[in-house]
Amino acid sequence: MNPLSDIRAVCFDWGGTLMSEEGPPEISMGLWPTVHAISGAAECLSRLASKMPLAIATNASVSRRPMIELALARVDFANYFSEIFCFTDLGHRKSQPEFWHAVTSGLGLQPQQIAMIGDSFEQDALYPRQFGIQGVWFNPAEALTPGFHSEIPQVADLSTFASWVLESV
Numbered sequence: 001m002n003p004l005s006d007i008r009a010v011c012f013d014w015g016g017t018l019m020s021e022e023g024p025p026e027i028s029m030g031l032w033p034t035v036h037a038i039s040g041a042a043e044c045l046s047r048l049a050s051k052m053p054l055a056i057a058t059n060a061s062v063s064r065r066p067m068i069e070l071a072l073a074r075v076d077f078a079n080y081f082s083e084i085f086c087f088t089d090l091g092h093r094k095s096q097p098e099f100w101h102a103v104t105s106g107l108g109l110q111p112q113q114i115a116m117i118g119d120s121f122e123q124d125a126l127y128p129r130q131f132g133i134q135g136v137w138f139n140p141a142e143a144l145t146p147g148f149h150s151e152i153p154q155v156a157d158l159s160t161f162a163s164w165v166l167e168s169v
Contacts (some may be wrong), residue, residue, distance in 0.1 A: 002164045002167050002168060003134075003136070003153035003164065004115055004134050004136070004153075004164045004165060004167075004168040005134075005168050006112070006113060006168060006169075007052070007113065007114070007115045007134065007165050007168045007169060008052055008053075008107075008109050008113040008114070008169075009052050009053040009054070009055065009107045009109055009113065009114050009115075010048055010052060010053075010054050010055070010114070010115045010116075010117070010165055011054075011055045011056070011057035011085070011103060011114060011115070011116040011117075011128075011133070012045075012054065012055070012056055012057070012116075012117055012118065013056075013057060013058055013116075013117065013118025013119060013120065013123070013124045013138070014056050014058040014060060014068060014071075014072075015029065015058065015060065016038070016118070016119035016120070016138075017038060017041075017117060017118045017119045017124070017138050018037065018038055018041045018045075018056075018072075018075075018077060019035060019036065019037055019038060019041070019071060019072075019075060019077075020035070020036040020037070020038060022036070023035070025062070026062065027062065028062050028063040028067035028070075028071070029062075029063060029067070029068075029071040030063060030066075030067035030068070030069075030070030030071040030074070031067070031070075032071075035071055035074045035075060036075070037075040037077065038158070039157075040157050040158040040159055041075075041077070041158055042075075042076070042077070043158070043159060043162070044158035044159060044161060044162040045077060045080045046080075047162040047166065048162055048165055048166070049080045051165075051166065051169060052165075052169070053082045053083070053107060054080050054081050054082065055081055055082060055083035055084065055085060055103070055106070055107060056068060056072075056081055056083070056084040056085065056086070057085045057094060057099075057103060057116060057118075058084075058085070058086050058087065059086075059087045059093050059094055059123055060086055060087060060088060061087055061088060062088075063086070063088065064086065064088045064089055065084050065086055065088075065089055068084055068086060069084065083103075083106050083107060085099065085102055085103050085106065087099075090102050093123070094123045094124065094127050094128065095122070095123065095127045097131055100128065100131040100132075100133060103133075110132075111131055111132030111133050112132050112133075112134065114133050114134065115133070115134045115135075115136060115164075115165055115168075116128040116133045116134065116135045116136065117135075117136045117137075117138050117155070117158075117161050118137075118138055119137075119138045119139070119140075120137075121137050121139075121145070121146055121149075121152075122146075124136075124137060124138070125137035125152045125153075125154070126149060126152060129152065135152065136152075136153045136154065136155060136161060136164075137152060137153070137154040137155075138154070138155060138158065138161070139154045139155065139156060140156050140157065142156050
């Protein structure tokens, strides 16, 4: 069963969802010696990009937008995104309503028309849902759902997420 409905834009977490976080944490990913895309990310992005706006929504604290764009370009993802919403630029995290106000304003949509996917249960699924965003937990390790939150949708692969989004349009 598809837990998403009426999606008009998708926000992706950056590190751990689209790109591997295996590198020096004190240096912007755009400057790492090597960067890697997460398995299935390229296919997911290519399936969704022609259907709706895609955005990055990240709590990254070392990288500003130009460095995020540089890192995305290194794995040929930069052209997929119309917006990048980042803690270092906004001054707010995904746990704060101001972050999601910037996202909804920037995309020109109501919260319920936006899907968010990321590898942090709290930051990418639980908190966005508290602000009306349709959050999905990207859980490739198939870890147990924290607490009493079994109603929050999760996927082990980005292909399933892309299918849910496309079926919800």
